Each structure stands twice: as C-alpha cells, then as structure tokens.
Amino acid sequence: MCGIIGFTGKQQAKPILLDGLRQLEYRGYDSAGYALGGNETPTQIRRVAGSVQDLVNATLEDTSIEHYGIAHTRWATHGAPNETNAHPHQAGLITLVHNGIVENYSELKTKLEAKGIRFLSQTDTEVYAQLLEEKRKEVLSQRASDWTKISNEEKESIVMEALRACAKEVDGHYAVLFLVDGVNDTLFGLQEGAPLVATEANGSAYIASDLQALLKYRSEMTFIPKGKVLIAARGHLRLFDASSGKAETPKFEKIEWTAEKVEKEGYETFMLKEIFQQPMVVADTLSGRLPIQESSGFIWDHLKAHEVLWKNVKRLQLVACGTSYHAAMIAKYYFERWAKLETQVDIASEYRYRSPVFEPGTVVGVISQSGETADTLAALRLANESGASTFSICNVPTSTIARESGFQYPTKAGPEIGVASTKAFTGQLTVLCALALDVGRLRGVKSDGAISFQGLARLPHDCDQILQNSKEWIELGAKLSTKKMTLFVGRGTLYPVALEGSLKMKELTYLPSEGFAAGELKHGPIAYLDPEVAVIVLAPKDELYAKTMSNLEEIKSRGAMLIGIGTVGDSKLQETSSAFIGLPQCSLGTLPILAAIPLQLIAYGAAKALGRNIDRPRNLAKSVTVE
Numbered sequence: 001m002c003g004i005i006g007f008t009g010k011q012q013a014k015p016i017l018l019d020g021l022r023q024l025e026y027r028g029y030d031s032a033g034y035a036l037g038g039n040e041t042p043t044q045i046r047r048v049a050g051s052v053q054d055l056v057n058a059t060l061e062d063t064s065i066e067h068y069g070i071a072h073t074r075w076a077t078h079g080a081p082n083e084t085n086a087h088p089h090q091a092g093l094i095t096l097v098h099n100g101i102v103e104n105y106s107e108l109k110t111k112l113e114a115k116g117i118r119f120l121s122q123t124d125t126e127v128y129a130q131l132l133e134e135k136r137k138e139v140l141s142q143r144a145s146d147w148t149k150i151s152n153e154e155k156e157s158i159v160m161e162a163l164r165a166c167a168k169e170v171d172g173h174y175a176v177l178f179l180v181d182g183v184n185d186t187l188f189g190l191q192e193g194a195p196l197v198a199t200e201a202n203g204s205a206y207i208a209s210d211l212q213a214l215l216k217y218r219s220e221m222t223f224i225p226k227g228k229v230l231i232a233a234r235g236h237l238r239l240f241d242a243s244s245g246k247a248e249t250p251k252f253e254k255i256e257w258t259a260e261k262v263e264k265e266g267y268e269t270f271m272l273k274e275i276f277q278q279p280m281v282v283a284d285t286l287s288g289r290l291p292i293q294e295s296s297g298f299i300w301d302h303l304k305a306h307e308v309l310w311k312n313v314k315r316l317q318l319v320a321c322g323t324s325y326h327a328a329m330i331a332k333y334y335f336e337r338w339a340k341l342e343t344q345v346d347i348a349s350e351y352r353y354r355s356p357v358f359e360p361g362t363v364v365g366v367i368s369q370s371g372e373t374a375d376t377l378a379a380l381r382l383a384n385e386s387g388a389s390t391f392s393i394c395n396v397p398t399s400t401i402a403r404e405s406g407f408q409y410p411t412k413a414g415p416e417i418g419v420a421s422t423k424a425f426t427g428q429l430t431v432l433c434a435l436a437l438d439v440g441r442l443r444g445v446k447s448d449g450a451i452s453f454q455g456l457a458r459l460p461h462d463c464d465q466i467l468q469n470s471k472e473w474i475e476l477g478a479k480l481s482t483k484k485m486t487l488f489v490g491r492g493t494l495y496p497v498a499l500e501g502s503l504k505m506k507e508l509t510y511l512p513s514e515g516f517a518a519g520e521l522k523h524g525p526i527a528y529l530d531p532e533v534a535v536i537v538l539a540p541k542d543e544l545y546a547k548t549m550s551n552l553e554e555i556k557s558r559g560a561m562l563i564g565i566g567t568v569g570d571s572k573l574q575e576t577s578s579a580f581i582g583l584p585q586c587s588l589g590t591l592p593i594l595a596a597i598p599l600q601l602i603a604y605g606a607a608k609a610l611g612r613n614i615d616r617p618r619n620l621a622k623s624v625t626v627e
C-alpha cells in the first residue's frame with residue numbers, strides 16, 4: 001500500500017526521493033508526489049495521479065538543489081486517486097505524508113471546518129495536516145513566541161509538543177512524516193502502528209516505510225517502535241516517546257537482505273524470478289533445520305522455547321489473509337494428520353470481529369509474508385491480549401507481526417516484490433510441513449509415512465524438475481486467457497491449492513475464476529460448465545484419486561476444456577484431458593507445494609498473453625496495511 005520516503009543530508013534530495021519511490025512501487029499505488037524543503041523559501045510540492053515515472057516526467061524542469069524532503073506513493077482509501085488527493089498535503093507551514101488511516105477523520109474534519117478551515121482534498125491525511133498546524137499555532141501562542149524570531153531548537157520543541165497533542169486526538173493505526181517551514185533541514189515522524197524504518201549514513205539520514213527503499217545506503221537500520229517520534233536533522237536521528245516526550249536511544253539492527261536481491265536479475269518480471277527462486281527458497285528455509293536422524297527433532301532457533309510452546313497444546317488456531325490463508329488451510333491437513341492436533345483456520349478479517357475462544361492450551365499461529373497485514377496483525381494482538389501462546393510464520397523477520405508474536409518461525413524467501421505471492425507461499429508451506437511433523441514428534445504421534453524429513457529434503461530437487469517444463473505451462477496459460485472463465489478443483493490438501501490457483505488467475509488476469517473442493521462441484525458450480533469454460537483438475541495418484549477421477553467425467557460430459565494435473569505417467573488422466581501436467585512422484589506432504597507451481601505459471605502465461613502488468617496488477621497492493 002502507500003509508501004513513504006524521507007531524506008535530509010548532504011546530497012540533493014530530489015533524486016534520492018524519486019529513487020526511493022521506485023523501490024516502493026511494488027507495494028501498489030495509484031498516485032505519487034514529493035515535497036522539497038527550502039530553508040529560505042516555502043516548501044514546494046509536486047504530485048501526479050499515475051506512476052513514479054509520470055512524476056519524473058512531470059518534474060523534469062525541477063532542478064532544485066534542496067537537501068531535504070519527503071515523498072509518497074498513495075494507494076487510495078479516502079478520496080479518488082487523483083492529483084489533489086495525492087500526498088504530500090499542506091496546511092500552513094506543515095507539509096505531510098501519511099500511511100494508514102485516521103479513523104475519526106470525519107469528526108475531526110467537522111470540528112476544523114467549524115473553525116473556518118477549508119479543505120482542498122477528500123483525504124484523511126489533510127485532516128491530520130490541518131490539525132497538526134492548528135496545534136502548532138496553539139502551542140506557539142501559549143508560549144507567546146514569534147515563529148520568525150525563535151531558534152531552530154525552539155521551533156523543534158513547539159512542533160514536538162503540537163505533534164504529541166495531535167496524536168492524542170487522532171484514532172487509528174498510521175505513520176506520518178512531515179517537514180515544517182522554518183525548521184531547517186529537519187524531518188519529523190510519528191509511528192502509530194504503521195512501519196517506519198530509518199538509517200544514518202555519511203552525514204545523511206534516510207527514513208522509509210519499508211526497508212527495501214534504504215538497503216542501498218546502509219544495512220544497519222532502526223525500526224521506529226509504535227508510539228515514538230522521530231526527528232531527523234543534519235544526518236542524525238533522534239527518538240522520543242510520544243506520551244512522555246522523553247528522549248530515547250534508537251536501536252540499530254543489521255539487515256541480511258541486500259539491495260542486489262531486489263533486482264530482476266535478467267528475468268522479464270519479478271514474479272517470474274520469484275517463481276524460479278522456489279527450489280532455493282525451500283533449500284534456504286530448511287537449511288540447518290532438518291533433523292540429524294528420523295527420531296530427532298527439527299532444529300529451530302530457540303529450541304527450548306519451541307518445545308515449551310507446544311508442550312501443553314490442546315488446539316491450534318491459524319489465522320491469515322489471501323495466499324497466506326491458503327497456506328494455513330493446507331496446514332490444517334498437516335497438523336490434524338501428523339500431529340493429531342485439532343486445528344481451526346480463520347481469515348484474519350473475520351477472526352478479529354468474532355469472539356474466538358481461547359481456552360487453556362490454545363496456540364495461535366499467524367501467517368504473513370509481509371508481516372504488516374493490518375487484519376492479521378489485529379488478530380495477533382487479540383490473541384496476545386487474550387493470553388494465548390502465539391507464533392508467527394513471516395518472511396520479514398523485522399516486521400511488526402514477527403516482532404509482536406510470542407515465537408517466530410521465519411521463512412527464508414528473501415524480498416518478494418511481485419504483488420502475486422509465489423515463493424513466500426512455498427516458504428510458508430515448507431515451514432508448516434516441518435512444524436507439523438515436529439509437533440507430531442513432540443506429541444508422540446506415530447508417523448504414517450505420508451511425509452518424512454527425507455521427503456522434505458528432496459523438495460528443492462522436485463521443484464526444480466517442475467520448473468523444467470515452465471515454457472509449456474506458460475503457453476497453456478496463454479490458451480486459457482481466451483476462455484470465459486477458469487475453474488480449479490482439487491481434494492484434500494489440493495483443495496486449498498485450487499483456491500490459490502484461482503486467486504493467482506484472477507489477480508493477474510482480471511478474468512473470472514473460482515476454486516472448489518472437487519466434491520462440491522455437483523452441489524452448484526457444475527452449472528458454470530460449457531465449452532467456453534476451462535477446468536483445471538488436480539488429480540495426482542493419492543488416496544483420493546478415484547474420487548477425483550469420477551468428477552473428471554462429470555466435467556468432460558459438459559463440454560468444458562479439461563486440464564489434468566496429476567502424477568507423471570498417468571495415461572488415464574492424460575487421455576481424458578485436453579492438456580496434462582505431470583508432477584513428480586512425491587510424498588503427500590510435499591504434493592501441495594509442488595502442485596502450486598504449475599498453477600503460478602499458468603496464471604503468469606494467461607496474464608502475459610493479455611498484456612497485464614504482472615508485477616503490479618491493478619487495484620492491488622503488496623502489503624495491505626489498512627483493514
């Protein structure tokens with residue numbers, strides 16, 4: 001969703017801000033803008049509805065040499081995605097960018113309008129800027145100061161007080177970054193639930209909503225905790241508690257991701273690169289964790305705490321959104337089968353608004369690639385507040401969800417830039433499969449042989465084998481792009497895989513698509529079938545093969561185009577289908593991981609044939625930080 005970048009230091013700010021916006025593009029946005037602070041002149045803003053490139057093109061004549069500023073990519077929530085609603089927003093001396101939502105903006109706006117303030121945009125952000133400016137004027141008059149005559153330090157202290165007063169009146173989870181005319185070379189930020197990360201390097205200070213925008217400057221970064229104010233000036237970062245105003249020392253952490261990892265490296269899109277990284281992701285995620293022998297456990301970081309977490313578990317609740325939710329659905333099969341553990345799976349936006357029961361022995365696991373998804377974070381907080389033991393499976397170890405969870409099982413997928421999640425899903429399933437096996441061992445459940453650590457160990461090789469045929473699946477996808485609709489069906493762990501295949505298809509192609517449990521077909525969805533519809537059936541030679549094969553006949557007799565995904569060498573499935581994809585012989589546990597890969601490639605091929613923006617599909621954001 002929205003992205004923030006700020007810079008104050010020795011270099012010219014504009015190129016640094018625009019480069020930062022490019023690094024944040026993958027999050028999804030519909031307008032962009034920047035503001036450059038002038039020590040002697042009022043702050044100038046430039047904004048466009050459209051892309052960062054549109055902003056670059058529209059501001060070619062702007063050769064300002066200012067050394068500090070802020071910039072933003074906006075994903076519209078309040079007000080249409082147009083230039084007026086794009087950030088930064090200005091109110092008097094304040095110029096501000098914002099991520100997240102001001103929940104009580106309408107009430108605040110009414111109060112401000114009653115004071116005679118006129119609004120130019122429909123955004124909640126402008127309300128924040130206006131309120132902050134009002135507070136600044138109030139503090140100034142309480143101190144009987146003249147803004148034009150006081151020192152930079154006194155101005156800073158006035159702004160700090162105004163910001164703290166403003167934060168008390170605003171409800172919501174958000175982050176703001178702003179500059180104030182007259183407070184030279186200085187940026188102010190507040191983290192109130194949306195991420196802000198910062199670093200200092202060579203006399204300059206950099207701030208962003210996402211570490212990706214800062215990786216090229218320094219690998220040590222400080223994650224601004226919730227409720228803290230950040231002041232950046234002359235290459236230094238200072239931190240203050242928003243409630244008490246007390247100064248604190250920023251803590252810097254070393255980040256393992258490198259800037260090189262966020263390049264396409266010769267692939268036509270990030271998504272394709274990420275699909276091809278999956279064998280490596282599985283290998284990295286398992287690296288150092290596989291047991292030494294069958295009877296010993298997986299080697300997690302903080303092994304003792306891991307054992308304590310699962311010692312008295314009675315039931316598991318898995319909570320997530322989107323693709324991560326599909327990983328949770330598959331994990332339900334894993335935990336129930338191999339750990340004999342009652343497992344409930346929930347969509348985070350539903351879970352947080354019902355009344356989940358947290359009996360003693362309830363463990364809650366949240367799954368999130370980004371670790372910033374608003375609903376998943378709220379679900380985690382609910383579980384933490386209710387006293388349940390919690391853990392996270394996240395791809396960003398420094399994210400809010402990872403930090404706030406009781407225990408972390410990180411995936412090692414590296415930065416995922418394509419909005420459509422691929423390698424992160426594979427990483428999540430790898431961890432979940434290993435975890436279910438290990439929890440089964442801790443609970444003394446006898447293995448049924450359907451998965452073993454040896455099966456997991458050969459997974460990178462199996463993924464690699466599937467990718468050998470990528471050209472074929474991409475071409476098949478192109479054929480499906482002419483169909484009215486594509487349905488995906490499967491049973492057992494392949495039912496959530498069918499849902500995931502369908503999600504990939506609709507988000508990338510914008511064409512209708514649905515996923516079903518194969519057994520549900522004749523309870524309604526069969527009415528869709530006609531020759532203009534394609535059905536992808538997941539039917540490997542597992543325990544449910546015969547059942548799925550009978551669904552196949554039902555589909556064929558309605559004239560739909562049938563694509564079979566099954567075990568390599570299955571001549572029966574091959575003969576019945578218009579197109580066939582063979583999966584390598586593998587264990588039941590790794591099957592859903594492998595079966596998802598051709599579906600990613602098919603959706604990719606369909607989107608490519610339709611000329612879609614594959615890395616940034618319309619209306620979507622990579623990190624959904626508002627509910």
Ligand code: M6R
Pocket residue numbers: 321322323324325367368369370371372373376419420421422503504507622623624
């Ligand atoms: O970062 P998260 O895993 O929490 O994100 C959850 C969903 O927004 C995400 O999986 C989304 O469904 C994917 N982009 C779909 O490909």
